[in-house]
Amino acid sequence: MFSLLCAVxxxxxxxxxxxxxxxxLRNAAVFLLTCYFAVSAALELIALLLPGAAGFLVLGVLFLFPLSVLVLSGVLIRNGMRMFRREGRSLGNSLSLLAGIGLLAAPAVAIPLALTLSPLGIAGAMLLFLVCAHLGTAFLVFLTFARxxxxxxxxxxxxxxxxLGSRLIRGEVPPLLRARLDRGRFEFEQQLAAGAAPLYLVPSGGQGQDxxxxEGEAMAEYLRDSGVPAGAVLAEDRARTTEENLLFSRRLVDERNADGQDAGGRQGPAGGHLLVVTNGYHVPRTALLSRAVGIDADAVGARTARYFVPSAFLxxxxxxxxxHRRLHVLLLLPSILLTGAFGWLLWNLN
Known part of the structure; x- marks a missing residue:
């Protein structure tokens, strides 16, 4: 009854x-807690109606957990090797491979440490378990928020x-960026078809060292060649980060509106929201960043090749x-203190 009340x-x-x-992100944390208590309430009901079934369900979950870790690590390692073959060797492209190896290495290190039965070894295994649990929970919250x-x-x-812009290849728009632009043009046309006032389509991106x-210039050229009216394309060509993409684009639209030069002839800054288009894996961070910098925005994602998603999402x-590094440090601090106290207690008992 308590679990059901908490879930509701x-x-x-x-x-x-x-x-x-x-x-x-806290929305996702509350959603996960809701699911946890809902599952607990369901198990309590099953235990009440079928006393033996709940135990089998718990054993099944305990069996499936290590199996799922093995399967997930294998999938990540395979994806990492594929990224190396298709995208080249770099730290960003190796994240799925490193995550897969880490999933296998953590128990391989923690179990021998615990089996030493020494205070230092047991405390080390405990700290490794708590850190992995924290990282796993944080990733689950992030994944839930994204979904x-x-x-x-x-x-x-x-x-x-x-x-939002991304790296050009020899000064031209590559497939990854093309997908963003096509989705942006689709959203732009959908807004016009729905009867919205004429608005701008803003390709945003500065010039990288290579x-x-x-990027904004090449993106604007692609949009005009794709049939978007030249007067509706407002290129932003100074931003070097996602934060600058948002801030500079908002400022550019407001300045143009204040000058009475907007695509629909409106006077004065609109003060409404932006619709930001990026790749699907980049949507969660774009949404979080827009709130952090005070930009009212919705974010939508373009399709990305499947093999590219795991490393990009990581x-x-x-x-x-x-x-949120300060928050993570604060959340990890109790684990570090608990491990230290537990290790000190074992040392003194020995």
């Missing part, structure tokens, strides 16, 4: 938090559709974790 209360809390502001946000429909009538021209997880 947390479910209402999640709905309220999601309605107020969907661009928060929840991907199902959210963007609001209608944005001030502009902003397409690029012969700004890279996004690392970036988001770095955004």
């Amino acid at each position: 209360c947390l479910g209402f809390l999640f709905r309220r938090m999601w309605a107020e502001e969907p661009r928060r 929840l946000y991907a199902r959210r429909r963007p609001r209608p009538e944005p001030d502009a559709v902003v397409v 690029e012969p021209r700004p 890279r996004e997880f690392v970036a988001v974790a770095n955004m």
